Amino acid sequence: MRALRALLPAVIATGLLHLPLYAQTTRPGVPLEDFVQEVARLWGDGDVGSLVGLLPAEDPLLLDAGSGIESANPRHAAAALRALFAAHETMGATAVRVTVSSTSPARGFGELAWIYRARGAPGEQSRSVYVAVLQEQGGWRITELRVMP
Numbered sequence: 323m324r325a326l327r328a329l330l331p332a333v334i335a336t337g338l339l340h341l342p343l344y345a346q347t348t349r350p351g352v353p354l355e356d357f358v359q360e361v362a363r364l365w366g367d368g369d370v371g372s373l374v375g376l377l378p379a380e381d382p383l384l385l386d387a388g389s390g391i392e393s394a395n396p397r398h399a400a401a402a403l404r405a406l407f408a409a410h411e412t413m414g415a416t417a418v419r420v421t422v423s424s425t426s427p428a429r430g431f432g433e434l435a436w437i438y439r440a441r442g443a444p445g446e447q448s449r450s451v452y453v454a455v456l457q458e459q460g461g462w463r464i465t466e467l468r469v470m471p
Contacts, residue, residue, distance in 0.1 A: 357455065358417045358434075365415040366412055370400050370403045370404050374400045374403070378463040383466065385402060409440065415434050415435065416434065418434065420432045431452065431454045433450050452470060
């Protein structure tokens with residue numbers, strides 16, 4: 323029992339090292355390029371919870387997961403992303419373009435190259451994912467996600 327108590331702090335510390343980085347990327351001062359790269363990493367991991375954690379607290383997200391643009395609250399966005407990732411096996415996602423579109427308020431967008439295949443099907447496909455962001459007091463927030471045809 324004493325050995326287990328001695329190991330517990332090490333296990334907890336190790337687990338904390340593997341927490342998603344989204345909490346770090348939402349702090350003020352993170353460059354847009356770093357934020358979009360983190361979104362690409364989360365997209366590649368299919369990490370719906372962390373992606374939804376990057377949405378604005380107040381405003382709905384403009385979302386197009388392949389069936390048309392709609393306004394989505396975080397719960398709806400999570401369901402749509404879970405369905406998208408359940409139907410597709412991600413092979414990779416990388417940030418390929420990042421642009422600052424305004425400075426007051428700070429806004430920008432990025433493009434992700436998403437390589438995937440339908441679950442159980444051979445052959446890879448690719449699509450672009452458009453990510454629009456706005457900088458709030460707490461850091462960058464995703465305001466729009468579009469999977470381009």
